Amino acid sequence: MIADQSKVRNIGISAHIDSGKTTLTERVLYYTHRIHSIHDVKGKDGVGATMDSMELEKERGITIASAATFCQWKGHEINIIDTPGHVDFTIEVERSLRVLDGAILVLCSVGGVQSQSITVDQQMKRYKVPCIAFINKCDRSGANPDRVIRQLREKLGHNAVALQLPIGLEADLEGVVDLVAMKALYFDGENGETVREEEIPESLMASAVERREALIDAASMFSDELMEAALEESVTEELLYAALRKATLTREITPVLMGSAYKNKGIQPLLDAVTHLLPCPADVQNEALDMDNAEQPVALVTDSKKPLVALAFKLEDGQYGQLTYVRVYQGKLAKGETILNANRGKKIKVGRLVRMHADQMEEIDAIPAGYIGALFGVDCASGDTFVNPGINVSLTSMFVPEPVISLALSAKDNHSQTNISKALNRFTKEDPTFRTHVNQETGETIIEGMGELHLEIYIERMRREYKAEVETGQPRVAYRETITRRAEFNYTHKKQTGGAGQFGRIAGYIEPVEDEEFVFENRIVGGSIPTQFIPACEKGFRDCLQKGPKLDFPVTGVKVVIDDGASHSVDSSEMAFMAAARGAFRETYPKARPVVLEPIMKVVVETPSEFQGAVMGSLNQRRGMILGSQDEGPMCAIEAQIPLAEMFGYSTVLRSLTQGKAQFTMEFSSYKPVPQSITDELVKKASEAKQKVA
Amino acid sequence: MLINDLILRNPLRLMQADSTKDTLRPGAFGAVLARAGVGKTALLVQLALNSMLEKKNVLHISLQDPVNKVSLWYTEVFHHIAQQYAVSQANELWDTLLPHRFIMTFRVEGFAAAKLEERVNDLSEQGIFTPNMIIIDGYPFEQDMGAALSELKELAGRRGCHVWFTVRTHRHEAPEQFGLPRQMSDIAELFDIILQLQPEGKDIHIKALKVPGTEAGSSKLFLDPATMLITNSH
Numbered sequence: 066m067i068a069d070q071s072k073v074r075n076i077g078i079s080a081h082i083d084s085g086k087t088t089l090t091e092r093v094l095y096y097t098h099r100i101h102s103i104h105d106v107k108g109k110d111g112v113g114a115t116m117d118s119m120e121l122e123k124e125r126g127i128t129i130a131s132a133a134t135f136c137q138w139k140g141h142e143i144n145i146i147d148t149p150g151h152v153d154f155t156i157e158v159e160r161s162l163r164v165l166d167g168a169i170l171v172l173c174s175v176g177g178v179q180s181q182s183i184t185v186d187q188q189m190k191r192y193k194v195p196c197i198a199f200i201n202k203c204d205r206s207g208a209n210p211d212r213v214i215r216q217l218r219e220k221l222g223h224n225a226v227a228l229q230l231p232i233g234l235e236a237d238l239e240g241v242v243d244l245v246a247m248k249a250l251y252f253d254g255e256n257g258e259t260v261r262e263e264e265i266p267e268s269l270m271a272s273a274v275e276r277r278e279a280l281i282d283a284a285s286m287f288s289d290e291l292m293e294a295a296l297e298e299s300v301t302e303e304l305l306y307a308a309l310r311k312a313t314l315t316r317e318i319t320p321v322l323m324g325s326a327y328k329n330k331g332i333q334p335l336l337d338a339v340t341h342l343l344p345c346p347a348d349v350q351n352e353a354l355d356m357d358n359a360e361q362p363v364a365l366v367t368d369s370k371k372p373l374v375a376l377a378f379k380l381e382d383g384q385y386g387q388l389t390y391v392r393v394y395q396g397k398l399a400k401g402e403t404i405l406n407a408n409r410g411k412k413i414k415v416g417r418l419v420r421m422h423a424d425q426m427e428e429i430d431a432i433p434a435g436y437i438g439a440l441f442g443v444d445c446a447s448g449d450t451f452v453n454p455g456i457n458v459s460l461t462s463m464f465v466p467e468p469v470i471s472l473a474l475s476a477k478d479n480h481s482q483t484n485i486s487k488a489l490n491r492f493t494k495e496d497p498t499f500r501t502h503v504n505q506e507t508g509e510t511i512i513e514g515m516g517e518l519h520l521e522i523y524i525e526r527m528r529r530e531y532k533a534e535v536e537t538g539q540p541r542v543a544y545r546e547t548i549t550r551r552a553e554f555n556y557t558h559k560k561q562t563g564g565a566g567q568f569g570r571i572a573g574y575i576e577p578v579e580d581e582e583f584v585f586e587n588r589i590v591g592g593s594i595p596t597q598f599i600p601a602c603e604k605g606f607r608d609c610l611q612k613g614p615k616l617d618f619p620v621t622g623v624k625v626v627i628d629d630g631a632s633h634s635v636d637s638s639e640m641a642f643m644a645a646a647r648g649a650f651r652e653t654y655p656k657a658r659p660v661v662l663e664p665i666m667k668v669v670v671e672t673p674s675e676f677q678g679a680v681m682g683s684l685n686q687r688r689g690m691i692l693g694s695q696d697e698g699p700m701c702a703i704e705a706q707i708p709l710a711e712m713f714g715y716s717t718v719l720r721s722l723t724q725g726k727a728q729f730t731m732e733f734s735s736y737k738p739v740p741q742s743i744t745d746e747l748v749k750k751a752s753e754a755k756q757k758v759a
Numbered sequence: 760m761l762i763n764d765l766i767l768r769n770p771l772r773l774m775q776a777d778s779t780k781d782t783l784r785p786g787a788f789g790a791v792l793a794r795a796g797v798g799k800t801a802l803l804v805q806l807a808l809n810s811m812l813e814k815k816n817v818l819h820i821s822l823q824d825p826v827n828k829v830s831l832w833y834t835e836v837f838h839h840i841a842q843q844y845a846v847s848q849a850n851e852l853w854d855t856l857l858p859h860r861f862i863m864t865f866r867v868e869g870f871a872a873a874k875l876e877e878r879v880n881d882l883s884e885q886g887i888f889t890p891n892m893i894i895i896d897g898y899p900f901e902q903d904m905g906a907a908l909s910e911l912k913e914l915a916g917r918r919g920c921h922v923w924f925t926v927r928t929h930r931h932e933a934p935e936q937f938g939l940p941r942q943m944s945d946i947a948e949l950f951d952i953i954l955q956l957q958p959e960g961k962d963i964h965i966k967a968l969k970v971p972g973t974e975a976g977s978s979k980l981f982l983d984p985a986t987m988l989i990t991n992s993h
Contacts, residue, residue, distance in 0.1 A: 220825055579850075678881035685887045693819075693826040693862030694878070696869060704826050737854070 070367060070435050071345045075392070077146045077161050077194070079185045080171035085201045089171055089326040090134075090145060096258060096332055097136035097143070133379065133390050133421050133437050141340045144437040162189060163460075164378045164392040164437065167343030168196040169335070174208035174323070177697065178216040179671055186221045195314050197342055198223075199335055200323040203231050204238045207699070210323045216697075223319040226283045228309075228338065229331070230273055231323055232266065241324060241331050242269055244277045245305055250334060257329025283318060284308040306341045313342045346435025351394050353450070353458040356407070363458055369397040369433040372453040373404060376460045377445050380495045389440045390421070391432065394460070396453060398438070399431040407450040407459050417441040446494045468500055468513035469664040469709055469733050472520050473538035475509060484533035485510070492523055499523060513543065516731060517713060542710045543664060544747070545736060546613035547622040548657035551576035556652055557631070558645035568636035569594075569645035571602060573627035575657055583610055584624040594630035594642070601639035602627060605646025614651055615659045616744075616751050621736075625650075661744050662736040664709045670719065672727035674701045679722045687711035688740075706734055710743075786916030788908075788949050789923045792940065793956035798963060799925040801987035802956065803894050804836045806923060810892045811859040818879070818890035818920075819860060822867045822897035829862045829896075839986040861888045867899050872910035879918060893922045900926050900942045908949055928955075939968060956982065965989065 080086045135144045146161045162168070168189060172182060189196055198217060200210045210231060217225035230242040232249060240251040242265050249266060253259040265273050281300055285292040288308035294300045312318035322338055324331015346367045353374055354360040365374055373396030381388045391398065398404070402415050419426040419439050432438035445451075450459045476482040489501045489512070500513040514520045517540055527533045555572040571594065578584050585603045594602065606625045613620040630645075668689070672680045677694060680703055684691055689707035712731060719727050739747070783789055791799045807817040821829045837856070841849035863878060883889040893915065898904070915922045928940045939947055947953065953969040963982040967973045983990050 677878075678885070681881065681887055682885045685885060690858055691861065691887065692830060692857075693864065695826050696863070696865040698866065698869060702826075 070347050070433075072141045072340075073345050073435055074141060074143045074339055074343050075146075075164065075166045075346065075435070075437055076143060076339060076343055077165040077168040078171060079162070079168050079189065079196075080182060085173065085326050086171045089169075089199065089201060089332070092326045092329060092332045093143075093145065093336060094134065094136055095256065096336065097138050133439070135420055135437070138336045139340060143336075143339060146437075161378070162192045162194055164376060165192075165194055166346055166349045167339075168194050169339070170196045170198045170319075172198060172200050172213050172217070173205075174200045174203045174210050174213055175205050176671075176700070177209075177213045178220045179702075183220065186223075190316075193316065195316055195344055196319060197313065197335075197338055198225060198319055198321045199331075200321060201326055203234060203323050204236065204325040204328045204330070206235050208234050208238075210234075210321075212698075214321055217319060217321065224283065224312075224317060225319045225321050226280050227276055227321045227323075228280065229321075229323050229334065230269060230276055232269065238325055238328065238330060241322075241334065242273050243334060244273060244280050245302055247273065247277065250331075252330050252333070257332070260333050281305065284312065287312040287317060310342050314344050314348055351460075353394070353460050356457045356459055365395040367435045368395065371395045371434070372456050373398060373451065374456075374458060374460065375404075375432075375451040377440075377443075377447055377449045377451065380445075380447050380491075386442050387444065388419075388421075389443050389445060390437065391440055391451065392437050393432045393434050395434055397431050397433050398440075398451070403454065404451045405454045406445050407452045407457060409445070409449065411444075412454065413443050413445075413451070415440060416443075446497075448497065467543075467733075468498060468515060469543050469666075470516060470520065471511050471513040471541045471543060472524075473504070473507075473509040473511055473541075474524075475536050477534035477536060481533040481535065484531040485527060485535060488523075488527045488531040488533060492526070509538070515733070540713060542708075544616070544618040544739070545662040546615050546618045546620045546659055547662055548575060548577050548620075548654065548659050550658045552653045552657035554649040554653035555629075556645055556649035558641055558648050560641075561636075566633075566636035567638065567641040567644065568631075568633040569598070569638075569641040570631035571627055571642065571645045571649050572629035573625065573649075575650070575653055576624050576626070577657075578622055578624040581624070582621045583607060586624065586626045588626055588628040589630065593632070594627070595632055595637070598632065598637065598639060598642040599627075601642040602646045605643035606650055608643070609647055609650040609654075613659065614654045616661055616747055618661060620659075621662075661739040661747060663739045663743075665706050665734050665737045666709050666712060666731045667734040668705050668707050668712065668729055668731045670703045670705075670727055670729040672701055672703065672723050673699060676723040676727060677701045677703060680719070680727060683715075683718055683722055687715070708737075708739075709733075783921035783951055785919040785921060786912055787921045787951040788912060788915075789921065789952040789954070790926050790943070790950050791923065791954050791956065792926045792928050792943070792968070794928055794930055797956045797958060798982045798987050799927070799956060800832055800896055801836060802954075802965070802982065802989065803896065803923050803925060804832045805840075805989055807860065807892065807894055808833065808837060808840070808856070811856045814859060815891040816859050816861070816889060817892045817894065818888070819862045819894045820870075820875070820896065821862065821864045822870055822895070822899070824864065824896070826862045826864055829864070833860065836987065839988055843986070843988060861890070867897065870898075872907065872914045875911070876914050876918075890918070890920050893920055894924075895922060896925045898924050898926075900924075905946055908946060912949060 078086045078090055133144060133146050135142060137143070146165060170182065170186065170189070172178060200213050202208060203210060210227070214225050214227055217223045228244055230244060232239045232241060232251075240249060242249050247265060249263045249269075251261040251263060253261050281291070281295050284305055285295050285308065288304070288311060291300065291304050291308040294304055309318060309320055313320060320338060320342055322331060322335050324335065326332060351365045352362040353365055355363045373393070375391045375393040375396075375398055377389045377391050379390035381390070398415060398418065400415055400418050404413055404415060405411070406413060417440070418429050418432060419441065420429050421439050426439070429438065452458060474485065476485050489510070492499050493501055498515050499519070502511055503509070504511055512520060512523065514523070520540065524535055524537060527535050551574055553572075553574040555570070557570040558567060560567040573588070583606075585606060587599050589599070610620040610623065612618075668684065670680050670684070674696070681691055681694070684703065684705045684707060687707050688711050689705045691703060691705045693704055695702040695704070715729065719729055791802050793799045807819060810817050819829055837853060838849070840846075841852070846852060861882065865874070879890065895911075911922065926940070926943060939953070943950075943953070947969065950969065951971070955966045955968050957964045957966050961984065963984055965980040965982060981990050982988070
């Protein structure tokens with residue numbers, strides 16, 4: 066391991082699905098001698114790219130798990146996290162971004178900035194990850210890097226500046242002009258492994274000079290030294306890189322490189338750019354929360370001599386047990402040491418430590434500050450913080466969205482039942498957006514997640530990795546209930562059936578509240594309900610929220626205020642007041658005009674313009690509200706808000722409407738009331754289901 | 760009460776002698792002139808919200824900003840209005856307004872009357888959206904667009920809607936006749952109404968450069984520089 070931290074880079078490769086980032090990673094590993102042959106994603110040779118270590122990923126040609134790997138380039142050590150591109154796996158992307166210092170944003174030179182790139186870019190902004198852009202697939206017909214640079218500026222608001230100029234485009238792509246060194250670069254050899262430097266071709270010279278000037282202009286805004294050198298016409302490579310690096314680290318400039326990973330062009334200069342322009346661990350300010358001091362932020366120092374603070378960001382089930390990927394922010398994680406899981410308060414002895422290269426590994430003795438590695442045989446969940454005993458800090462908890470879709474599961478046989486439990490246990494630890502519970506009434510196992518594909522992938526993994534024969538029900542939307550007006554209650558719970566009686570009167574009102582699940586306010590004065598029974602009242606109301614009286618969906622957005630009541634010196638008890646609260650809620654809820662809420666998704670469809678009428682029609686049929694359409698020359702993006710319940714099977718519909726040329730992404734937007742006709746249908750379905758259970 | 764109150768704020772209504780005539784006739788053009796960043800889009804978004812409150816459909820075409828950004832303009836302006844008038848159930852009102860708006864963005868070079876007509880037909884034939892008012896933000900008036908504008912005017916007439924444009928003016932160019940900037944002087948006859956936003960001191964005046972029945976250069980309305988909302992006092 067390199068002792069000099071300034072030569073370490075922890076980077077991610079983020080992009081829209083199918084932009085070729087797995088191919089790009091594969092080439093990076095090849096040129097850095099981590100692998101010795103190249104495979105394609107949808108491998109004709111049946112081997113598949115190295116980063117997609119899960120069988121399923123290989124088959125579908127997509128990356129699900131963010132496998133971490135490392136490589137070395139010109140004296141630098143680069144840790145790479147391969148991130149998933151589909152929005153259904155956003156938690157994975159966000160978790161990866163949390164541990165990265167910098168990123169390569171891969172864009173397709175034909176497709177340009179697509180909807181998922183926008184989502185990924187927003188996430189990068191949130192975690193302030195500096196990035197460089199790589200315009201891939203310049204060999205494809207319709208490639209237009211200039212358009213992509215324009216889109217980076219217009220759609221994503223990046224101050225994008227080109228560091229290169231392509232030599233030829235589409236089928237004629239030969240190499241790139243390096244605008245910093247003012248050299249033409251060609252990639253020779255069977256796999257483009259030899260970089261040949263030449264003079265810039267005559268035909269491109271004028272354009273190269275002009276672009277270089279634009280590059281210097283943009284960079285000199287961030288360096289007085291460069292500005293002076295530019296005026297004196299004595300700009301050196303070092304000076305230009307220093308200015309570019311400074312601006313890149315603060316996200317004020319996004320340097321743009323280009324090439325074609327598939328055709329082995331432009332990858333080595335991209336690696337050079339990673340070492341020149343992206344931050345080392347010490348360049349990035351990381352913070353933890355001090356748990357002893359009201360979660361005040363504490364700055365972490367990338368110093369191996371300080372106490373340990375590390376984050377478990379990814380779990381994987383390997384043949385030797387659970388493999389936990391960690392990023393060490395401060396201190397050193399060494400073999401044989403005892404560390405503390407700050408989130409669970411458990412002490413752990415560090416056993417084997419490894420450095421990963423997709424599914425091969427290398428044993429190491431310690432993971433120093435700023436590095437990424439993996440631990441064996443540690444029981445924890447992703448997002449847990451490891452520290453040295455004695456300090457009590459936790460790394461910022463990551464935002465976890467609520468699941469919007471659920472599915473009932475059942476095992477075909479006993480053997481599968483055990484395997485399903487094992488699998489569910491693993492998946493819920495790996496992915497906080499994936500949840501599971503058992504329905505008390507039906508005894509079915511319910512899994513919940515962020516979309517149809519999200520759940521489908523886990524079911525496939527149960528079948529393949531755990532050999533579990535699973536039967537699934539129809540996906541169900543996570544509806545909710547809420548109230549829309551204020552209603553008052555005054556309820557007395559009284560029981561006198563021999564033995565000690567029960568008595569409690571409770572009065573007040575319920576009303577809608579925005580942005581909160583449940584608010585309880587006690588305005589009792591004069592002790593009409595004794596203080597010791599108030600928590601029982603709150604609990605009584607809270608219990609009612611789990612299952613709304615209207616349709617059994619969870620109730621949200623309710624504020625309960627109690628302002629009067631009565632008690633009896635002998636017959637009042639916690640139980641009596643809990644029962645009174647439940648009675649009060651049941652009585653008053655129908656008066657508060659309850660409605661059913663459904664998850665509304667933000668859907669973006671990218672389609673060739675000729676199909677946009679048909680696509681809009683298909684969105685409109687799904688109770689969707691189309692917000693607008695964005696014309697991008699041959700392609701067009703349509704944005705709409707559509708109830709999740711109407712989106713089942715949409716991918717098939719969209720494929721057949723557009724000859725498979727359109728794609729869509731979907732993410733949760735908000736909860737909105739369900740129209741009356743749909744509520745009636747839900748009521749009907751619910752009563753049918755109840756009859757079946759009975 | 761609220762809706763009527765909001766509708767009554769329509770600057771055209773206050774500017775014109777006949778207070779019932781608050782919208783342009785089908786096929787008519789209106790323009791809002793100002794330098795960059797003074798509030799052209801904010802003003803037009805208020806006109807659009809006004810139409811949406813009257814349950815009229817607005818097609819907002821932007822030739823420079825993406826759908827999200829245009830959408831953000833509406834949310835911001837609406838929230839300012841909701842705050843100013845202390846609207847109690849703003850979210851519900853917003854939900855009822857949204858179906859009356861459709862945003863389209865085009866690249867400047869790809870925008871033409873024929874393409875717009877194709878898109879609008881697509882929407883109205885499927886019963887998705889039929890505009891009553893069109894806003895075109897970012898139209899390239901610097902170039903000689905006389906013929907293209909005439910085609911748009913014909914299209915608007917056929918579809919029975921009126922069109923509002925934003926026109927960006929430049930500080931260094933001296934105005935020509937009636938205070939119109941150079942790029943508007945040749946095509947002024949295509950427009951029924953031309954308003955100009957003129958910052959004077961702390962205020963932004965909404966000046967009538969060409970409004971039937973109103974003296975050119977008169978100004979009764981202002982934009983509040985803090986909220987960009989139309990006011991009649993300062």
